[in-house]
């Protein structure tokens with residue numbers, strides 16, 4: 001059993017990873033500033049696992065709180081660092097918030113912790129507009145399409161440079177594609193504050209009657225049905241990838257001190273295919289209309305997952321249908337729709 005700190009552990013991917021770590025016998029500590037989460041998530045985690053992880057509320061940009069926390073936590077075996085802002089549009093409107101929070105928090109964490117095994121939450125957004133699909137980890141990093149994307153690129157660079165300077169530090173960056181869905185119990189899930197920016201929470205809130213209709217952003221793209229294609233991965237598959245990655249570092253099985261892996265399913269689905277799957281598996285009809293393109297959208301991206309399978313022995317097990325079923329179960333649970 002290892003002692004793992006999960007920063008941003010009450011957020012969407014963080015909370016599912018906390019559950020997966022605990023299910024695999026690890027002791028988990030959570031740090032979260034509750035800027036985009038709530039204490040109810042801690043309750044959800046304890047309903048699922050039967051235990052409440054140790055929790056500290058502070059912002060990793062707060063130097064004295066961070067110093068104090070890590071002074072008291074000398075025995076951490078590893079850190080999974082999620083704590084960051086993640087709304088692409090917001091990052092365009094408020095870039096300094098993103099550079100300050102996503103990079104300031106990371107640097108502060110690295111300066112104060114003595115833990116030597118770190119998993120970093122990166123994104124397929126680092127690839128920009130891909131030249132070749134499916135995209136492999138060796139594809140070139142393109143200019144970021146948003147300040148959010150830039151913070152993921154720079155975050156990887158900060159970690160790569162730091163592993164070069166500190167020969168005891170080991171890092172794995174996981175580049176996520178599009179995480180969706182919820183834990184099967186529906187005790188935790190994705191709960192964005194305000195109007196959802198991402199497709200699946202918008203779909204579930206529309207089905208729940210909170211939004212009048214979904215807008216499909218763009219229907220004249222050069223794809224089979226004219227809508228954009230993404231690699232949607234079940235959040236519990238993604239959570240398990242974190243457990244495997246951190247255990248790889250704990251077992252010292254990593255071949256390099258800075259490693260990178262795509263975490264996706266390896267296949268793409270269009271927006272209309274997601275809607276069709278949601279309606280079919282849940283037996284609901286979704287009001288939607290074809291609308292104009294959203295600025296900054298990549299036409300098509302999906303992962304080559306060969307490296308994750310060959311090196312980590314990980315592959316996604318759950319389907320798009322499974323993920324959309326769990327997403328709707330969670331939304332109904334939150335809204336008391338039975």
Ligand code: UD1
Nearest residue numbers: 086088123125197198199202215216217228230271294297
């Ligand atoms: C974006 C980021 C990704 C980030 C993720 C989570 C990029 C290229 N990707 O993913 O790095 O991790 O957000 O914040 O910046 N759509 C609709 N109607 C809606 C909402 C979305 O049609 O109301 C469409 C979009 O146009 C897109 C697809 O659904 O084609 C997925 O969109 P979204 O869920 O927002 O994720 P990404 O933009 O792919």
